[in-house]
Amino acid sequence: MRIGSVVLASALAVALAGCAPSISGINARPDKYYEHKVSFRGRIQRIQFLAHETLLEIADERGSRILVRSAAPVEAEAGDWVRVEGVLVPEARIEDVVLYDVLTAEEVERTRAQRFIDLM
Numbered sequence: 001m002r003i004g005s006v007v008l009a010s011a012l013a014v015a016l017a018g019c020a021p022s023i024s025g026i027n028a029r030p031d032k033y034y035e036h037k038v039s040f041r042g043r044i045q046r047i048q049f050l051a052h053e054t055l056l057e058i059a060d061e062r063g064s065r066i067l068v069r070s071a072a073p074v075e076a077e078a079g080d081w082v083r084v085e086g087v088l089v090p091e092a093r094i095e096d097v098v099l100y101d102v103l104t105a106e107e108v109e110r111t112r113a114q115r116f117i118d119l120m
């Protein structure tokens with residue numbers, strides 16, 4: 001009986017350790033994720049189409065927000081849930097403005113909202 005509970009606890013710890021970071025987790029410690037590939041889900045709050053790229057403001061279910069820069073066209077609009085994969089950079093120049101803690105997206109695709117939003 002005791003071995004079963006230890007196995008269950010360690011399996012749960014391994015499963016939770018493999019979870020992707022959330023937007024609030026990235027915002028809490030951005031230096032931990034600089035120049036690393038990250039992936040997360042969120043809802044597009046604002047979208048700005050620029051000359052050669054698209055700038056998105058994405059929020060998670062708790063309201064934490066992050067800026068995402070995409071060179072490829074984004075086929076989503078404000079209010080859509082998206083899955084974003086890219087590299088977090090400490091500084092990015094967009095036109096004449098310097099922005100900090102911006103995710104340079106490699107892929108932005110529409111998805112559904114998470115099923116268990118308030119579980120953790």
